Amino acid sequence: MTNAETPAPRTVVPIEPTLLIAEVFDQARVTQLRHSVTSCAHASGLSGQRLDDFVLAVNELITNAVRHGGGQGRLRLWCQDGELVCEVADHGHGISSQRLSDRNRPAPDTAGGWGLWLARELSDTMAVETGEAGTVVRITAAVD
Structure with missing residues (x-):
C-alpha cells in the first residue's frame, strides 16, 4: 500500500466528555473523595484560591x-469547553423552592444552611434540578 492509498485517520468525537471522576460515595468516602477532587482539579488547571474555593464548594455539595x-450520592467531575464541571446527585426528597430561591447569606450564628449558599458563592455557575426523586447540583469553574 502506498501513501496515496493510506486512508486518512478518522477523528472520533466522544459522546460524553472524558470523566475525571465518576463515583458513588457515602460518609465514609467524603474525605477521600475531596482529596481526589483536589488532585483532579489541580491537574486540570485550577490553583491557589480558585482551587480551594472549588474544592470547598464540592465538599459542601x-x-x-x-x-x-439519603446518606449517599454520586459525583461526576469532568472538563468541558474550558471549564471544570462537577455534578453531585442524591436520592433525597428534594429542596424546597423557597430554599432554592433564597440567595441571602445565612446568619452567622446559623448552624446549617450554608452548603448551597457557599457552593453558589465559590463557583462560577451553579444549576440545581430537584424533586421528589432527588437533587442534582452542577457547579463550574473556568480553568486556565
Missing part, C-alpha cells in the same frame, strides 16, 4: 448529599 439526600 457532597456533605449535603450525605446529610440531606
Whole structure:
C-alpha cells in the first residue's frame, strides 16, 4: 500500500466528555473523595484560591448529599469547553423552592444552611434540578 492509498485517520468525537471522576460515595468516602477532587482539579488547571474555593464548594455539595439526600450520592467531575464541571446527585426528597430561591447569606450564628449558599458563592455557575426523586447540583469553574 502506498501513501496515496493510506486512508486518512478518522477523528472520533466522544459522546460524553472524558470523566475525571465518576463515583458513588457515602460518609465514609467524603474525605477521600475531596482529596481526589483536589488532585483532579489541580491537574486540570485550577490553583491557589480558585482551587480551594472549588474544592470547598464540592465538599459542601457532597456533605449535603450525605446529610440531606439519603446518606449517599454520586459525583461526576469532568472538563468541558474550558471549564471544570462537577455534578453531585442524591436520592433525597428534594429542596424546597423557597430554599432554592433564597440567595441571602445565612446568619452567622446559623448552624446549617450554608452548603448551597457557599457552593453558589465559590463557583462560577451553579444549576440545581430537584424533586421528589432527588437533587442534582452542577457547579463550574473556568480553568486556565
